[in-house]
Amino acid sequence: MMKHLRISVAVLAAGFIASGCVSSGSFKKMEASKNQEIAAVQQEKTALEQQNADLKQRVTSLEQQNADAQQKVGSLEQEKASLAASNQQTQKQYEELMQGLAQEVKKGELQVKQYKNMLSVDLASRVFFDSGKVTLRKEGKAVLKKVGNTLKGYENKIIRVVGHTDNVPVTKSLRKTFPSNWDLSVARAANVVRFLQEVGVPPERMVAAGRAEYDPVASNDTPGGRQKNRRIEIMLIDKSLVSEMSK
Secondary structure, eight states: OHHHHHHHHHHHHHHHHHHTOSOHHHHHHHHHHHHHHHHHHHHHHHHHHHHHHHHHHHHHHHHHHHHHHHHHHHHHHHHHHHHHHHHHHHHHHHHHHHHHTHHHHHHTSEEEEEOSSEEEEEEEHHHHOOTTOOSOOHHHHHHHHHHHHHHTTOTTEEEEEEEEOOSOOOOGGGTTTOSSHHHHHHHHHHHHHHHHHHTTOOGGGEEEEEEETSSOSSOTTSHHHHHHHSEEEEEEEEHHHHHHHHO
16 A cells, blocks of 8 residues: 555656646655655554454453353352262261161160261260270160161261260279370270271271360260260261362
């Protein structure tokens, strides 16, 4: 376009000069003016081309953002579906546990609790152990055997057995064996795990731990509260959650 404009200006100027209508000075002014117009048009053309390139880049960026958003929505929908399925499974397992252990629940020998993605079986310590002892009582073994048989089917769960005590210190006569409630609570949990293994619960799915008096469910200021705190807690935790925690 610039070339054509320059040719046109030159032709017109030559014609005007030849006819004597335009002086040399006027021609130079006309040429300078046309050159300015040409430069302005060229500058405008360059600006438009740059805007066009910027718009194309912006469109590409928006398309990528839209694709990323769609992918994120799909991922969130999958997580939602997975959580719904997990909650449904946990609810089903809770109902199965309640049905399987209904008689023991009714007697007050244990409680079954449901959390978001965990199940917990709280066993009254008095049913399983004499005061200050870690050997399982006969009555406790009968209840624990039923619990173990119920737990066998939950292959996707890690079984965490936790011993709890009240805040009464271990008596002097027992301190050589159990220096503190820590030792007592861990020993009781370990004996429960060993018995569950004997009734067929896979040992690689179990963990034994003790919390002593440091995770009470009631006040230790009353006999009734202390009795509630003396307990064995069996928690069923999803293997996937345990793997995530270990990371």
